[in-house]
Amino acid sequence: MKNQLPPRRFYPxxxxxxxxxxxxIDSDAPLLDLHACLRERLNAALEHLNLLACSSLPDFAERDLNNVANTARILVQDVSDVFRVIEHRGFDRPAPG
Structure with missing residues (x-):
């Protein structure tokens, strides 16, 4: 019989x-807290992208566009990482990584 490692509590x-x-990410955190984390980051990314979508291109310098895009990318990546932990917790299997 193969020995299984205990599930990890913290995922990078x-x-x-x-x-x-x-x-x-604390995989043992209450689901309400994980959801609040997701909601906060996703709403911030959406606000950033709405700002960009509602502005005309001449209003932004190239550096500003890069900053907005990078901020949205980081926030959405965090959301994706937390979703991965929630999904694996909900499906009762260890998260990869």
Missing amino acids: CTETATENPVLL
């Missing part, structure tokens, strides 16, 4: 700025 967020994970 996807990192693009560092080689080692810095931010961790």
